[in-house]
Amino acid sequence: MKMAFIGLGQMGKPMAINLLRSHPGLLVNAFSGRAYAELERLGAIAVNDRRTLADCDLVFLSLPDDEVVDNFLLGADGIANWMRPGSTVVDTSTISYAQTLSIDARLAALGIHFLDAPVSGMASRAIDGTLTAMCGGREQVFNAVAPYLRTMASNTLYMGAAGAGQLTKLINQLLFDINCAAIAEILPMAVKLGLDAEKVAAIVNSGTGRSYASEFFVPHILNGQFSSGYPLKHAYKDLISGAGLSAKMGIPLPVLSAATATYQTAVLQGHGDSDKGAMIKVYERLLGVEFRATATSADGAIAHLQ
Numbered sequence: 152m153k154m155a156f157i158g159l160g161q162m163g164k165p166m167a168i169n170l171l172r173s174h175p176g177l178l179v180n181a182f183s184g185r186a187y188a189e190l191e192r193l194g195a196i197a198v199n200d201r202r203t204l205a206d207c208d209l210v211f212l213s214l215p216d217d218e219v220v221d222n223f224l225l226g227a228d229g230i231a232n233w234m235r236p237g238s239t240v241v242d243t244s245t246i247s248y249a250q251t252l253s254i255d256a257r258l259a260a261l262g263i264h265f266l267d268a269p270v271s272g273m274a275s276r277a278i279d280g281t282l283t284a285m286c287g288g289r290e291q292v293f294n295a296v297a298p299y300l301r302t303m304a305s306n307t308l309y310m311g312a313a314g315a316g317q318l319t320k321l322i323n324q325l326l327f328d329i330n331c332a333a334i335a336e337i338l339p340m341a342v343k344l345g346l347d348a349e350k351v352a353a354i355v356n357s358g359t360g361r362s363y364a365s366e367f368f369v370p371h372i373l374n375g376q377f378s379s380g381y382p383l384k385h386a387y388k389d390l391i392s393g394a395g396l397s398a399k400m401g402i403p404l405p406v407l408s409a410a411t412a413t414y415q416t417a418v419l420q421g422h423g424d425s426d427k428g429a430m431i432k433v434y435e436r437l438l439g440v441e442f443r444a445t446a447t448s449a450d451g452a453i454a455h456l457q
Contacts, residue, residue, distance in 0.1 A: 164189075217250040225254065331428070
């Protein structure tokens with residue numbers, strides 16, 4: 152089977168490497184080409200010609216957003232223009248539910264199979280091949296593709312019809328996003344009240360307040376590191392999708408709305424290129440403190456509570 156992997160960013164590159172280990176000769180493509188040399192040393196074939204990519208039986212995508220995925224597949228020079236009926240596209244990107252349904256319908260009209268298979272897990276899990284993939288589409292397409300997906304995602308689940316994978320990913324992401332916003336809001340208060348940041352972090356990450364978000368971001372926040380995860384401005388698309396579904400379905404999501412305000416404030420303050428941990432800077436600025444390993448207690452804060 153002739154396969155291609157499109158998109159070699161923070162998640163895509165390690166995913167492609169894991170797929171390449173069991174499928175040498177994998178075609179790879181990226182807009183920048185920075186990862187080509189490394190992938191070629193491992194046996195991949197770097198290809199920029201879209202007609203060559205379109206000649207594959209199975210194409211994986213790991214691209215940044217709705218517009219890029221749509222243009223790459225179905226734009227004026229999109230590969231779907233040349234793909235054969237019966238070939239398959241698996242989109243591991245995180246895009247909107249509505250866009251996923253649109254892409255599925257247009258590819259189906261061309262006789263091309265489509266599976267939405269967004270993944271969950273940080274870059275470290277992409278490297279280890281232990282991501283979770285949530286898949287939507289025809290079950291027979293999932294069954295055919297699952298062995299290849301499992302080289303990249305050890306937990307691969309079929310969720311239902313087209314779009315079900317993106318909906319499941321959205322549910323997971325919104326919970327994660329809310330956790331990140333809560334960390335940003337609450338931890339600076341601890342320092343403002345005179346508590347030691349390192350000790351609070353130890354309690355949170357060993358107690359009932361811990362979460363995957365706290366375990367990943369809090370150690371980085373303590374060290375003032377804000378480039379270890381996905382850029383905040385890109386994560387904002389999940390919140391837009393959540394708000395859209397809330398409005399369309401009439402489902403109240405007050406906690407999500409509050410978390411969204413924190414994301415918006417962080418982006419407006421210039422933190423969009425940093426990871427989600429950088430949202431804490433919004434409340435640090437507001438309270439005049441820093442939640443760092445070297446942070447000092449706010450003078451007299453506890454005295455005011457006595």
